[in-house]
Amino acid sequence: MVFNSYTFILFLAVVLAFYSSPIRWKSKKILLIGASYLFYAAWNPPFVILIWFSTLVDWLLAQRIAYATSIRLRKFFLICSLSVNLGLLGFFKYSEFLVNSFVDMAAMIGVAYQPLEMDIILPVGISFYTFQTLSYTLDIYKRQMKPWHSFTDYALYVTFFPQLVAGPIVRAHDFLPQCDTPKSVNWSKMGWAVSLIILGIFQKVVLADGLFAPVVEKVYDSTAIVSSMAAAVGTLAFAGQIFCDFAGYSTTAIGVAMALGFALPDNFRFPYAAIGFSDFWRRWHISLSSWLRDYLYISMGGSRHGKVKTYRNLALTMLIGGLWHGASWTFVVWGGLHGSYLVLERLANRLMGQWRIWKTMLGRLFLAGVTFGLVCLAWVFFRASSFDKAFEIIQATLFLLPYAEIYVSRVDVALVGVGITGLLFMHAMLRNTTLEDAAAKVPDLLKAMVLGIMLTLIIMSPGEDRAFIYFQF
Amino acid sequence: MPSFTSSSDRAPKVGLKTLLLGTAMVTAVCVGAVEMFWRGHDVVPSYDNGIKSWSYIRQKIEASPTKQATVLLGASRMISAVSLAAYREGIEFDRLYQLSVAGEAPLATLKDIAEKTSFSGVVVMALSSHGLYDEAWREQAGHVDYYHRNWGMNNRVNFWFDREAQSRLVSRNPRYGMTSVVRALIEGDQTLFGPAMNVVTEERQRNTDYSQIDIDGYKAARVARASKTAEAFTPARKGEWMANLDMMMGYIRQIEKRGGRVVIVRMPTSEGHWDVDQKALPRAEYWDVLASKHADSLHFMDIPGMADIPLPDSSHVGVQDQAYFTKLLVTAIQDLGVYDGR
Structure with a gap:
């Protein structure tokens, strides 16, 4: 079930109706768990069993880790948890990738190997809920939290439908304590929750799907050679599409959770106004970057063992982050590019960080421009279906291709230009504030007008249903 | 920076009543104004003829194992030529699926x-002769695949709501969506701001009114495209064509074994399109071969009166002639004895 569907509106209305009835808190939690399984089963019912399995295994192993009598046993149970979770993720997400990579390598040495067709269906959201359950066992292993006292709460933590399939990735120590306090439909925050839901769906339906996606598909899904203008506009359009698509999902998820009385973490803070890549990753997919930082980067030693190891850890973390997104070498390159950006930024900071120019408006604008440009370069690998396509887009952008077969129209250029300029302007304006603080300064009536216009544009944006991009991860 | 920032903690106070009432009023006024604008330009609501409406009809076939059901297959010529009401009138059975x-x-x-x-x-x-090459098997495969993989309860409920909205609002037709309108405004395309050439009914019948467009330019563009496509159908591919004919006959026999009948119809074309077809795939070398293998075949040239039906773009029947075309078609099909004893 997707947020931008009539089914979801109906589903949410029914859940809210039951949730606001005077039933016990435990019953409400069970209601939410049931609703979450129903929400997930709308895609592929059998995969609910996978969530049950993952929930049960991590719940039991976390108890074992916490009450193990020796360090070896603690480690053993942790390895069991990691093996089960990463094993499932590996099977469903990376089996075909590994087999195909093996076939390619064999072909390079002249061996023609034809494996059996696997045809494995990727369960929606498996990367998200796997990271969530893993964070629970890892936190317990690191003694940062004790095993939670209620299995119901834990099951709700794993399956909470607003963020089940595409995040934000919630940590157990942030979510589980919220389950202790009885909640009902939060009428005092419902106004803001409704605003976030409309804003999120507007981002997805009107901006990501309506404005940017058609141009992206024209450029990136074409097998013919694209023109320089088409390549540049297509990549800018993808920068707009992926932000509006993913931030739209997160914003709606936060709004829906808020309506149920739960708080979810921010996932985006105007990332295209980032100055530098450390800043970018504090603003883009925050729940993933903080997960990778806490459980991977710091676990590998972080910045505690000298510069070279710090750079290695950064690069490795980003490479794994890239692979988390998708089972393809293009995602690895995307992660590798971001890892290199972070390393180069640290080196540059040591050499030139003290220069006064970086404190001036012009210097900051230059850095923000460079950051955005390099982020777009990395997006090419994220979106392209193959290295050939990625290199073709880059070559076309740099005027290195002698001819072209695919062009974008003046209208495409105008629409993407207006859309991306508007997005960058908004990010720049709100860079040092929050959406909440900005909204607090606007009168309710004006908010209603803006939301009314957004809703009108949502209604006026029929067309192909495009799944949220991050569902595939 | 903390790893967790509760966005809920910072939620600004927003008056729910003001917000909901205000948003609803603004939306109602804006959508109402847009609808009035379109209705003022003689634009009427139309259904999206996409993969979901196809799946909706496909699902009905699942529930219609009766011998009295009829399924219409084909491409745009079939969608725009057949009046479902006229067909039902002719055969006196209700179960007809486009x-x-x-x-x-x-x-x-x-x-x-x-x-x-x-x-x-x-x-x-x-079916035209060019519909029997290897690539033809892939053409509707996306629809079939979507139906079997995705047409679950969730999509069905969603489709039902969407269909209700499409029946009431012009704005829910992709042609009149925000992006299309902005594009038309920038490009100075005035054809959008008048009655639509195509109106699709709930049952996927397409009513095409060619009087709405510059027909000469439209026809020339379509014939040029058909001519380019036909370049791929070389005599060297005859073997592939024959193999696909045999494969198709296998599926027809499967349906016939269950008591079903399959009628293959060569839909009418005229001037430009007919010339292109004849040049690439002459009737004697292709269609007549097909007809010799399958008795239930109808060529429009052999149905009295059908070749005289005006085809504004030389390929499709307009809404004005749908009922007449359908009557001729149903009579010809009945003459084959296909509906006898059903």
Whole structure:
């Protein structure tokens, strides 16, 4: 079930109706768990069993880790948890990738190997809920939290439908304590929750799907050679599409959770106004970057063992982050590019960080421009279906291709230009504030007008249903 | 920076009543104004003829194992030529399903009906000779695949709501969506701001009114495109064509074994399109070969009166002639004895 569907509106209305009835808190939690399984089963019912399995295994192993009598046993149970979770993720997400990579390598040495067709269906959201359950066992292993006292709460933590399939990735120590306090439909925050839901769906339906996606598909899904203008506009359009698509999902998820009385973490803070890549990753997919930082980067030693190891850890973390997104070498390159950006930024900071120019408006604008440009370069690998396509887009952008077969129209250029300029302007304006603080300064009536216009544009944006991009991860 | 920032903690106070009432009023006024604008330009609501409406009709076939059901397969010629009301009147059975897909040959759907259903009614399949090359099997495969993989309860409920909205609002038609309108405004395309050339009904019948457009330019562009496409159909591919004919006959036999009948119809074309077709795939070398293998075949040239029906773009029947065309078609099909004893 997707947020931008009539089914979801109906589903949410029914859940809210039951949730606001005077039933016990435990019953409400069970209601939410049931609703979450129903929400997930709308895609592929059998995969609910996978969530049950993952929930049960991590719940039991976390108890074992916490009450193990020796360090070896603690480690053993942790390895069991990691093996089960990463094993499932590996099977469903990376089996075909590994087999195909093996076939390619064999072909390079002249061996023609034809494996059996696997045809494995990727369960929606498996990367998200796997990271969530893993964070629970890892936190317990690191003694940062004790095993939670209620299995119901834990099951709700794993399956909470607003963020089940595409995040934000919630940590157990942030979510589980919220389950202790009885909640009902939060009428005092419902106004803001409704605003976030409309804003999120507007981002997805009107901006990501309506404005940017058609141009992206024209450029990136074409097998013919694209023109320089088409390549540049297509990549800018993808920068707009992926932000509006993913931030739209997160914003709606936060709004829906808020309506149920739960708080979810921010996932985006105007990332295209980032100055530098450390800043970018504090603003883009925050729940993933903080997960990778806490459980991977710091676990590998972080910045505690000298510069070279710090750079290695950064690069490795980003490479794994890239692979988390998708089972393809293009995602690895995307992660590798971001890892290199972070390393180069640290080196540059040591050499030139003290220069006064970086404190001036012009210097900051230059850095923000460079950051955005390099982020777009990395997006090419994220979106392209193959290295050939990625290199073709880059070559076309740099005027290195002698001819072209695919062009974008003046209208495409105008629409993407207006859309991306508007997005960058908004990010720049709100860079040092929050959406909440900005909204607090606007009168309710004006908010209603803006939301009314957004809703009108949502209604006026029929067309192909495009799944949220991050569902595939 | 903390790893967790509760966005809920910072939620600004927003008056729910003001917000909901205000938003609803602004939306109602804006949507109302847009609808009035379109209605003022004689634009009426139309259904989206996409993959979901196809799946909706395909699902009905699942529930219609009766011998009295008829399924129409083909591409845009079939969608725009047949009046479902006139067809029903002719055969006196209600169960009639339009499963054609514009721009796509119907082989994948025929295969699907043969293999994945217990359908034992009548299949009327519009097929031109160029619909029997390897690529034709892939053309409606996307629809078939979507139906089997995605057409669950969630999509069905969603489709029902969407259909209700499409029946009431012009704005829910992709042609009049925000992006299309902005594009038309920038490009100075005035054809959008008048009655639509195509109106699709709930049952996927397309009513095309060619009087709305510059027909000469439109026809020339379509014939040029058909001519370019026909370049791929070389005599060297005759073997591939014959193999696909045999494969298609296999699926037809599967349906016939269950008591069903499959009628293959060569839909009318005139001047430009007919010349292109004849040049690439002469009737004697292709269609007549097909007809010799399958007795239930109808060529428009052999149906009295059908070749005289005006085809404004030389390829499709306009809404004005739908009922007449359908009457001729139904009579010809009945003459084959297809509906006898059903």
